[in-house]
Amino acid sequence: MLSGKGGTGKTSLTAVFASMMSKPVIVDCDVDAANLHLLLNPSIEERHGFVGAAKARVDAAICDGCGLCAGGCRFDALHLDGIAVVDPLHCEGCGVCARRCPLDAISLEAQICGEWFLSRTINGPMLHARLIPGQENSGMLVSKLRQSARALAQRDGASWILVDGPPGTGCPVISSLTGADYAVIVTEPTLSGFEDLQRVAAVADHFRIPTGIIVNKADINPDVARLIEEYAAASRRDLLGRIQYDPAFTTAQLLGSSVLRTATSDLRRRLEDVWHAVERAIQRKRSVLAVI
Amino acid sequence: MIRIAVASGKGGTGKTTVATSLALLWARNSSVHFLDCDVEAPNAALLLGPVLDDAEQVTRPVPLVDESVCDHCGQCSAFCRFHALAVTGTRVLVFPEICHGCGGCMAVCPKGAISETPRSVGELAEGAAGAIRFSQGTLNAGETATVHLIRAVRRREAAADVVIVDAPPGTSCPVVAAVEGADWVVLVTEPTPFGLNDLVLAVEMTRRLGLRIGVVINRHGLGDNRVERFCASAGIPIIGRIADDRRVAEAYSRGVSPFTMVPSFSEEIAAIANRLAAEVFA
Numbered sequence: 001m002l003s004g005k006g007g008t009g010k011t012s013l014t015a016v017f018a019s020m021m022s023k024p025v026i027v028d029c030d031v032d033a034a035n036l037h038l039l040l041n042p043s044i045e046e047r048h049g050f051v052g053a054a055k056a057r058v059d060a061a062i063c064d065g066c067g068l069c070a071g072g073c074r075f076d077a078l079h080l081d082g083i084a085v086v087d088p089l090h091c092e093g094c095g096v097c098a099r100r101c102p103l104d105a106i107s108l109e110a111q112i113c114g115e116w117f118l119s120r121t122i123n124g125p126m127l128h129a130r131l132i133p134g135q136e137n138s139g140m141l142v143s144k145l146r147q148s149a150r151a152l153a154q155r156d157g158a159s160w161i162l163v164d165g166p167p168g169t170g171c172p173v174i175s176s177l178t179g180a181d182y183a184v185i186v187t188e189p190t191l192s193g194f195e196d197l198q199r200v201a202a203v204a205d206h207f208r209i210p211t212g213i214i215v216n217k218a219d220i221n222p223d224v225a226r227l228i229e230e231y232a233a234a235s236r237r238d239l240l241g242r243i244q245y246d247p248a249f250t251t252a253q254l255l256g257s258s259v260l261r262t263a264t265s266d267l268r269r270r271l272e273d274v275w276h277a278v279e280r281a282i283q284r285k286r287s288v289l290a291v292i
Numbered sequence: 293m294i295r296i297a298v299a300s301g302k303g304g305t306g307k308t309t310v311a312t313s314l315a316l317l318w319a320r321n322s323s324v325h326f327l328d329c330d331v332e333a334p335n336a337a338l339l340l341g342p343v344l345d346d347a348e349q350v351t352r353p354v355p356l357v358d359e360s361v362c363d364h365c366g367q368c369s370a371f372c373r374f375h376a377l378a379v380t381g382t383r384v385l386v387f388p389e390i391c392h393g394c395g396g397c398m399a400v401c402p403k404g405a406i407s408e409t410p411r412s413v414g415e416l417a418e419g420a421a422g423a424i425r426f427s428q429g430t431l432n433a434g435e436t437a438t439v440h441l442i443r444a445v446r447r448r449e450a451a452a453d454v455v456i457v458d459a460p461p462g463t464s465c466p467v468v469a470a471v472e473g474a475d476w477v478v479l480v481t482e483p484t485p486f487g488l489n490d491l492v493l494a495v496e497m498t499r500r501l502g503l504r505i506g507v508v509i510n511r512h513g514l515g516d517n518r519v520e521r522f523c524a525s526a527g528i529p530i531i532g533r534i535a536d537d538r539r540v541a542e543a544y545s546r547g548v549s550p551f552t553m554v555p556s557f558s559e560e561i562a563a564i565a566n567r568l569a570a571e572v573f574a
Contacts, residue, residue, distance in 0.1 A: 004333055006303010006461045011486070032464040033301050033490040053373070074394055089468055089501075094394030095373055108373075133463040133497035139436065167303040167461050168332035171436040190545035192308070192335035199333065202433035220538075221545035250514055253485045 001184050002176070002204070004196025006167035008188045009216040012249050013274075014164040015039040015258040018123040020275045023159045026121065027149045028128040029142045029176040030166040031114065039258050042119030042126045050129065050144060052113030052137035054093040058084045062105035069097035069106060089134075113137050116145060118152075125152060139171035146178065167196075169203045177204060182282045183211045184240065189218055189225035197228065201237065212238030212281045214274060217245040238281040241274040243267075294572050295455040297474035299498075301490030303461035305480045306510035306534070309544055311458040312339040313551035313561040314568075319423045322453035326421070328428035329470040330460040331414060331441045337428060338547040342421035350429065350444040351410035352393040352437055357384040361405035368397035368406060389436065413437035416444055425450055442469040463493040468501065476572055477505045478531070478564075483515035488522055495528060506531035506571065508564060531571070532564035 001010045001017075014036055018026050028036040056077070058069075063083040070078040077090035078097055084106070098106040113136065116129035127145045131138055149161050165176035177183060183204045187197040197213065204211045213232045218225045225242065232239045246267055252259040260268060298311035308330070315326045328336040337344070355368070355377065362384055369377040369384075376391035377384060388411050398406040414431040429445040431438055438460070446469075449455055459470035471477050477498050481487040491507065498505045507523050512533040523530050534540070540557050543550040550557045 003303075005335070006300075006333075007305060032462040033303070033493060035302070035486045035489055038485045038489060072395075072399070089472060092392050092394065093373060094392055094396055095371065096394050096396045096399065099371070099396065099399070131464055133493045134465075134468050134500045136465040138462075138464045168438075168466075169431060169433065170332045170438040170466065172464075173332075174434065174436060188545075190541075191338050191547040192333075192544070195335060195338070196333040199433065206434035220541050224545055250484060254516060256485065 001163060001186060002165040002173060002200050003167055003186045004169060004200035005188070005193045008186045008193060009249065010186045011035045011039065011164055012252070012259055013186055013214065013216070014162060016260060016271050017275055017278070018162055019258055019260060020272070021160045021162060023157070024124045024162045025149045025153045025158045025160070026124055026126040027145050027161060027163045028126070029145055029163050029172065031129045031131045031138050031141045031145070031172065032133070032166070034128055034130065036164050037128055038253065038256060040121040040123065040126060041256060042121045042128065044117045044119045046118040048116050049112050050114040050116055050141050051110045052135065052140055054108035054110045055088050055091045056086045056093065056097050056106050057109050058086055059105045059107070062103050064103060066102065068100045068102065072096050072100045114141055116141065118148070124158070125156070127152070139175040142172045142175035143178065146175065150179070169199050173200065173203060177207055177209055180209050182285060183209050184214060184278055185211055186214045186216055187228060188216050189221040189228060191224060194224060194228055194231070198231070201235070210285050212240040212278065214240045215242045218242040219244045238277070240277040240281060241270070243270055243274065293451065293453060293455065294476070295457065295474050296476050296478060296568065297457040297459050297471040298478045298480060299459035299467055299471055299494060300461050300480045301463055301494035302481065302486055305482050305487060307461070307480045308335050308339065308458055309540070309550065310478065310480050310508055310510070310561070310564070311456050312336050312549055314565055315340065315424050315456050316549060316551050317561055317565050318454045324423070325425040325427070325450050325452040325455045326458070327445055327449060327455065328458045329442045329445050330458055331429035331431045331438055331445065332460060334428045334430055336458050337426070339549045340421035340424060340426060342419045342424070342426035344417040344419035344426070346419060347415055347417040349412040350414050350416050350441050351412050352391070352440055353395065353408035354388040354391045354393060354411045355386055355397050355406045356409045357386060358405045358407070359383070361403050363403060365402065367400045367402065371396050371400045389434070414441040416448070418448065425452060438466045439469045442466060463490070463497045467497065471498065471503060472501060474503060476568060477503045478508055478568070479505055480508045480510055481519055482511045483509055483517065483519045485518070487515070488518050491519060492522065495526065506568065508532045508534065510534045511536040529571070531567040532560060534560045
């Protein structure tokens, strides 16, 4: 589940699909601003520390401040203040400084960047995480979750892996997409939503992952909704349905539950239709793959 | 000069709407440079409509191996912590999309077989929207060098009375690259459980960086008062509230700034600007 632009309704729809799937493994890959747990109320069964990439550390007792390290750093992560000082926000852990140091005063040390969890929900097992705010390597943490989900799905014979992805198009999005059979893009009928939809669709195309589009809050601007649907047809993406703006989504969030709890029967039917469209689209792709 | 970053934690809370509106307001009396650092989803240009007359590729150096000199000793791939090179018995495979461009492989090669070639990670475009100087980065599809591109956009910061940085959503390294060094960070949120959850994380991130912050509650009237309660207990100033108003959403959807279209919204922005000016110059 992706969107490009944030706030289009990815997480709300992920929670809906989680309850409509049979035997899913649910994964929240938006590790630096995770929200799915607020709707699915997971009870944590396992906790694991997440060790990210290393960063340089200068041994103040050895360093003589020669500056060779800073001269070789391409990330402006070292400066001299009598001795060499590392700026952890800029250090990418490449190790060039450690190699240049004639006194061996620099080592690379792995950092704890967050935590990840295996939990139980009423819809099935859930993998989620918490990146320490301000940390890096969200892509690595996403790939940790993804690999754990795959192993769990194989072990338990799950039918689906449902991934709630982050906004944007960068490293954690690419990591969320890796190995996916299908990407559902949730968009909204705003010109920004439309632009960002095209950006994330280009990323999915780049990795040859088929895409389908859900237009959420469709009545905010029916003209832009139509533009998006024309784009979906022209670029041969599945059009999975329109959902009107509905305050039931916010009410459900306040109650800490999926929108199915607060939805009118009309909205509920709409959501079921959208889910069936997703299911059919994925089955079609599967049968094409089977023929090949 | 004051430098204000607009960030959020949660996506879609109205960062870009607030950032562009502040730019339009301040540009009436001051020089303003607007930097769109949400390089994975840059949308400010839709609302400000700048004429972008200057565009260039932002590159990162990646290794180029001269196979006629290389003896496949493997020291380059052993050094590379990003696994961007793999040496087989007869070839060196380079994976430029995961290379960080540190230059380590080139430095360790005993044969001098490695040089570097620039690889584009995105585009940096600049121009003007009326009196506002405007710069934005756009990451290439499939590219991961978000932080590298954000820093390239921020290096273009020009002398101006006010610099406004439109940050990406989230709380990890791209946001840090966008807000680092700001005099003030405006955190735009909404009064919902998702808004609060991500605001708490964003506050933790800004506190780690030692930055001054103020919160704007957008779509005020939706949801409940949990964000207000959190801000009160954490001692964080709420510098403005923007009413939940369909006219704002509709203007935005057409790529028109609600600042020029919805008078009640412009008044809310003016109140935020006054509060910021008072805080920043205090």
